[in-house]
Amino acid sequence: MxxxxxxxxxxxxxxxxxxxxITAVRFLGSPPLRASNSRRCYPQITELSEHSKRVWTVVGLVExxxxxxxxxxxxxxxxxxxxxxxxxxxxxxxxxxxxxxxxxxxxxxxxxxxxxxxxxxxxxxxxxxxxxxxxxxxxxxxxxxxxxxxxxxxxxxxxxxxxxxxxxxxxxxxxxxxxxxxxxxVYPLSQGEIAGVHEHFLDMVLEDASALVTATPSSTTRDDYITRITAGGFPMALGRSETARNRWFDNYVTLSLLRDVQELSRIRQKESLPKLLARLAGQTAQLLNIRAAAEQVGLTPDTGENYTRLLEDVYLIHRLPAWGKTLRARAVATPKLHVVDSGLASRLLRLGPSKLARHDATSLQQFGHLLETFVVFEVLKQASWLAAVAGTGHWRTHDGIEVDLVLELDDGRIIAIEVKASTKVTGKDLNGLKALRDELGDAFVAGVAFHTGQRSYSPEDRIHVVPVDRLWTPA
The missing domain is CATH 3.40.50.300 (P-loop containing nucleotide triphosphate hydrolases)
Incomplete structure (x- = not known):
């Protein structure tokens, strides 16, 4: 041969x-790499806190x-x-x-x-x-x-x-x-992969979702979540300074648009692609409106649809389909849009940690959208490791009842996810999960509402409220 x-x-x-x-990631402040017997050796990733930013500071490798x-x-x-x-x-x-x-x-x-x-x-x-x-x-x-x-x-x-x-x-x-x-x-690194933790959130939901609720409070703060969101999961972006990370994301987008998109299709209006991507990034965690994004950058709706599909084809954005259209006649058919990585989304929107940390109405809304994209992809990453997940989507009715992420298993069972950026979850915040549970009956395994607070509890049958970090921390 x-x-x-x-x-x-x-x-x-x-x-x-x-x-x-194993993907090797070098973090800020790490010592030089040393070779042993002509083979490079790395310690396991650990996560250290440094001031309020909790910067990862050691050399690590990711299984x-x-x-x-x-x-x-x-x-x-x-x-x-x-x-x-x-x-x-x-x-x-x-x-x-x-x-x-x-x-x-x-x-x-x-x-x-x-x-x-x-x-x-x-x-x-x-x-x-x-x-x-x-x-x-x-x-x-x-x-x-x-x-x-x-x-x-x-x-x-x-x-x-x-x-x-x-x-x-x-x-x-x-x-x-x-x-x-x-x-x-293959998605960007999950939070558990970065931290060297074996995540089993979905396994727990399938086995006994009530085990997600513990007496141990979360120690993750809003600033910690902002740090994770803006860092994202691309190995080569992790551990860089904010300026260096921004430069890496900018180069990543430029190369993706110039090389990968151009290889797929000859684009007549090349200068419109970055603008369209930025406008679409502004819709992350929201119902996709291609017509509006296209009009904002001077494209026709048909051209906007074609260019959006190209951006999806090279994994810059993700279209989360509407789920449950046959469940209720009043369910919407419009997909939701998510940028494939929260760090990339943050950069496209020019939202650094300092901007997201503000408490004005605009910053709070932007934090909510980015947090949802962050959580949705953390769950999708874990779902990609399970052979039993048959499909994913979001559920929304015309009268405003919604669930951010729905996972359908091969046997027809359903897991529902809702994301709230606040530290407390009200009864109204659970309306979507409760409505879907009542519609599905026994097929509804569990509904999980993530929030940025410390406590976890189960307010109703098969409905559980837990901190976001339960996705990657042991229960």
């Missing part, structure tokens, strides 16, 4: 701060919770596609898989490798299993070559591919591997 080419880019990658499928699930699926699925935003650790995860099986990674971000693969896709998909291909969207013809290879040998574990573009957005992707490809979303 011909060996795969080793490019200078591949060699450089091996020298980066990446070890065996991705999705990794064991990928390993299990290699024994069942012929093709696994790891998809998600750039710079969240997909390449690191892929390299761990490749190292564990003694194979190399075909890196299509490298132009020389990309050209070689485009010239002869069949050669590069015929290697030892699993064939590991990074950023496969650069050469869509690879999917046809993989299909042809699977026609000869469709055993499980043949291919693991990663992509920073939604699979359905690629030209021929929808038909090439129908029924043979299992897609998994």
């Amino acid at each position: 011909p060996s795969q080419p080793t490019t200078p880019h591949l060699r450089r990658i091996r020298r980066r701060i990446r070890v065996r499928g 991705r919770r999705i990794r064991p699930l990928v390993s299990d699926l290699l024994a069942e699925e012929p093709v696994i596609a790891l998809q998600g935003p750039r710079a969240v650790g997909k390449t690191t995860l892929l390299r761990h898989i490749a190292d564990a099986h003694g194979v190399q990674v075909v890196d299509l971000d490298d132009l020389a490798t990309r050209g070689a693969v485009a010239g002869d896709p069949a050669l590069f998909v015929s290697g030892s299993a699993p064939v590991c291909i990074d950023e496969y969207q650069h050469v869509p013809d690879l999917l046809d070559a993989i299909k042809a290879e699977l026609n000869r040998d469709a055993r499980p574990g043949r291919f693991v591919i990663t992509g920073s573009t939604r699979h359905d957005a690629l030209p021929a992707a929808a038909q090439s591997l129908t029924g043979r490809l299992h897609r998994m979303t």
